[in-house]
Amino acid sequence: MTENQPPADSDKPDAISEQAIMWFVRLRAESVTVDERRLFQIWHQADPAHREAYAEITAFWEDADFHATLDAATLSPQISLNSKPVNSPRRRLDIAPGAKPLLAAAACLVIPALIYQPALSCWQADYCTAVGEIKTVQLSDGSQVTLNSGTALNVNMRNGRRYVQLARGEAFFEVQHDAQHPFQVDGRYSNTRVLGTRFVVKEDADSDTVSVVNGVVEVSRDRQNPATLNANDSMEVSARHQGEIRHQPADNATAWLKGSVSFDNVPLKKVIAEIGRYRRGSLIIRNQVLQDMKVSGRFDIRDTDKTLESLQQTLPIRIYRFTPWLVVIA
Template sequence: MTADSSLLAQAREWHVLLHSGRATAADRAAASAWRCTSPAHEQAAMDVERLWALLGQLGEQPASEPAAAQVRPLRRRRSLRWAVPLASAALLVLALWLPQGAWMSWNADFATAPGEIRSVELEDGSILTLNGATALDWTISEGRREIRLYRGEADFQVAKDSTRPFFVEAGPARIRVTGTRFDVDYDGQDVVLAVTQGQVQASDAQAQPLLVGASQQVRWSGERLQPLQALDARQQLAWQRGKLVFRAQPLSEVFTELERSQRQRVIFLDQSVRDLKVTGVFAHDDPQAVLRAIESNLPVRLVRLPGLLLVSRS
């Protein structure tokens, strides 16, 4: 069992200070007092130390080779051999010290934490419902309403106003409406637009505008707009009903979805498991049920660390 996220953040700060070379005797005494405040504080400190120890193992240099083998041509080979574990350690450090989604909330007009669903009414009367780990900016002027979706997913109920078109930008996606309802899902690479009411104009930087009507969806992949498809509302809009629905989806996509509902970064230590398929229906607010199903039905091993989930083949 790990400590809660607020105590982990405090434990990380103390750990960084104590290992920075700048800690005074007073700092060390204060850190010790903080740790002794409660069993939960002690648990947080132990969790952070556990991960720090793992990083040390990943970055550990190999034992010295026999003198006969220590010739100049092997130097580059040895450095390349250890580039991967050292890079893995660097990734783990970033995942630990930079909480998931932290950058998004710094400047965005509206943002949600993982697991949070929030509704917002804009000045024009439009209503947005944000899924977890979502961030966006909103601007309005005399002739234009505009949303910039940085990452995440939102349901848009756009108030009708023919004099002020409503624009949404998300990665390569460009969307224009005057009044309708639709969902935009942006995972940082691909974008999916799902229209439930009315008609939406979709385009990318190169294609001609494409009209997407009710019960239709379209994807931007590789920065290009793809052909229209029938809307699979049961899966694409499942989060609005409090569900997570997976139909033979790659494990990598499943974990991307789970990062919206839990404060836990995912790192694949074995890339061969990324394409394993997952099928099932789960409660949106119970990501642990998904993890249990993955462990029970797929040849994977999940290692839970504070703020991290390491995935490898079992």
């Protein structure tokens, strides 16, 4: 079994349904890779039963009755839009009659992903962090790397080479200067080359972002036409293009090192995707209007429930907690 592929096929319908659920959740994740999409196509075309099972899952998620269930659900007083944050573990959702079967099915889409997703990149990584974990490792050349939540790295420090592959997530690099041996970091789309500096590489679904804290780095796509970034510069690199150099405070890129994330007029969907990196389960936004709502502010990533409550109090949204692993924003 490859690291990006669900368990081997079985003749049992339940096993095929479980695989279909895994693929459905994985393909909707911000961090889904091109290789995973390719493996899904292979699995999807391998058996008519696979296509049928996946179609059933998709039909359920798009079913109007399910969304009517969300509309029918009412918030309990502990988490109402106008209430103050409450630390009680008894927060719950009062669910309309007949809604529980649909909500249970929705939860079933999430729970298998909790088991499957952590193994996607950690299985073959040299260094890896779990969801919500941040840790620093020292490399053999004296450089230090701090791995953000859900991050995986592969490292090659042999024969004078200094090479790191960011397989998943985000990392802060403090590189020991060595003029004879440049330090190289490859993301999904980006190539970064340095001698000695401090910078962040962040991998998202559609692009990598390189942000420089101090020093100078060269950033390129496919190692062609490198751009030079200085302190407080950042650049996005995607599969198709190398973006323009942007100037922004380096503190924004490194805020997670101090337990927070900062946004300035950013769509809610990006804010929720970032918050989701620090908690298990799924955060789902009901519609496009809410997804495009602009958000500014600094939020605590050490307590994502508190962050969600803060968003609920300052924006015209409601937070529905169906299970500890499924939160819907409507």
